[in-house]
Amino acid sequence: MTGTSVDIFMDILISVCLLVGTFFIFSTSIGLLRFPDVYTRMHAATKASTLGIAGIMIGAFLFLYVEHDILSGKLILGLLFVLLTVPVSGHMISRAAHRSGVIPWGDKVRDDYTEAIRAKENPDHMK
Amino acid sequence: MPFQILLNILIAVMWMFMSESYTFSTFFGGYLIGILLLLVLQRFIPDAFYMKRVVKVIRLMLLFTKELILSNLQIVKLVYKPKLDITPGIFAFPTELKSDWEITLLANLISLTPGTLSIAVSDDNSLIYIHAMHIDDTQESIQEIKDSFEKAIMEVTR
Numbered sequence: 316m317t318g319t320s321v322d323i324f325m326d327i328l329i330s331v332c333l334l335v336g337t338f339f340i341f342s343t344s345i346g347l348l349r350f351p352d353v354y355t356r357m358h359a360a361t362k363a364s365t366l367g368i369a370g371i372m373i374g375a376f377l378f379l380y381v382e383h384d385i386l387s388g389k390l391i392l393g394l395l396f397v398l399l400t401v402p403v404s405g406h407m408i409s410r411a412a413h414r415s416g417v418i419p420w421g422d423k424v425r426d427d428y429t430e431a432i433r434a435k436e437n438p439d440h441m442k
Numbered sequence: 443m444p445f446q447i448l449l450n451i452l453i454a455v456m457w458m459f460m461s462e463s464y465t466f467s468t469f470f471g472g473y474l475i476g477i478l479l480l481l482v483l484q485r486f487i488p489d490a491f492y493m494k495r496v497v498k499v500i501r502l503m504l505l506f507t508k509e510l511i512l513s514n515l516q517i518v519k520l521v522y523k524p525k526l527d528i529t530p531g532i533f534a535f536p537t538e539l540k541s542d543w544e545i546t547l548l549a550n551l552i553s554l555t556p557g558t559l560s561i562a563v564s565d566d567n568s569l570i571y572i573h574a575m576h577i578d579d580t581q582e583s584i585q586e587i588k589d590s591f592e593k594a595i596m597e598v599t600r
Contacts, residue, residue: 339514346521354573355530358559359517365554366514402553402560409561409573419530419573428532428562428571 325381329374336370339363352420353412361405368397446492450476495598502594506551509590513556520575531577532561535570535584538592544599545570551591558583 346359372394379385413428450473457472458464477493484491520528535552539545545567549560557575564571574583 339518342518342521346517349521349526350528351526352530354532354559354561355528355575358557358573358575359521361553361559362510362513362517363521365510398554399550402550405553406549406560406562409559413561419532428534431534431564431569431571 322381325377329377329381332370332374332377334370336367336372336374339367339370341367343367353417354409354419357405357409361401365398365401369394372397443489443492443495446480446487446489449487450480452476453479498594498597502598505590505594506554509551509555513554516556528575529577530573530575531580532571532573533577533580533584534564535572535587536568537570539595540567541599542567544595547595548587548591551595552587555587555591558587 340363343359343363346363347356350356350359372390376387376390379387379390453476454469454472457475458468461468461472480487480491481493537545537548539548545563549563549570552558552560552570552572559573560570561573562571563569572583574580
């Protein structure tokens, strides 16, 4: 390929997308290791990874389009489904963790959910 | 609204037949023409013009993208801070949304916004339990969610 300015610009754009994506995924894994409990780890896993995946998918999409003239709809669909499913899995994992009795990290934490469950269960015990 | 979309598709198909080229781009052109016709004739068609709702959906998506990027930057900032600067906790968020899919959408949006993660929905669908990174500014985040997301979702669905 001859290096016209548009080509160079697209190359830089693709590289920036990929680098940003990788950076966010890397941060996700560091966050997973550093944060103290399931819930805060879910914060890291559900948030930073979405932008990471978005960056890599968009980078790949642009690369395929510029280099091979392929409009890859699959990459965009993949991005869409990741955006839809990541929060659901985060919700389900943290809910399951709470149900199986994981106490949030920190001293004197406020926990409205546990209180609500207790308030609901106590009348049942009275029966 | 379904009637308007059907009409729009019908116009697009008719456009395809009239220009005698059966490709996607012709269909798309016909669809644009249909939108234009519906815009001009909206006084004679029942219900509000449906593109208004589409614009609101697009606005919701833009809002969502903005919040997503902000939350990513915030979590990265927290990850790389040498000292762990968080005070997590779970608070209850009273929602006015009723139907199942509205609440699903809201819970998903909450999960992807700065510092909050939806954990559970109460049985009567009136409370969403949210895990927050900074429990101290609960009131602030409740107000923020109410003003931005709940309003945007309500505009789309009602």
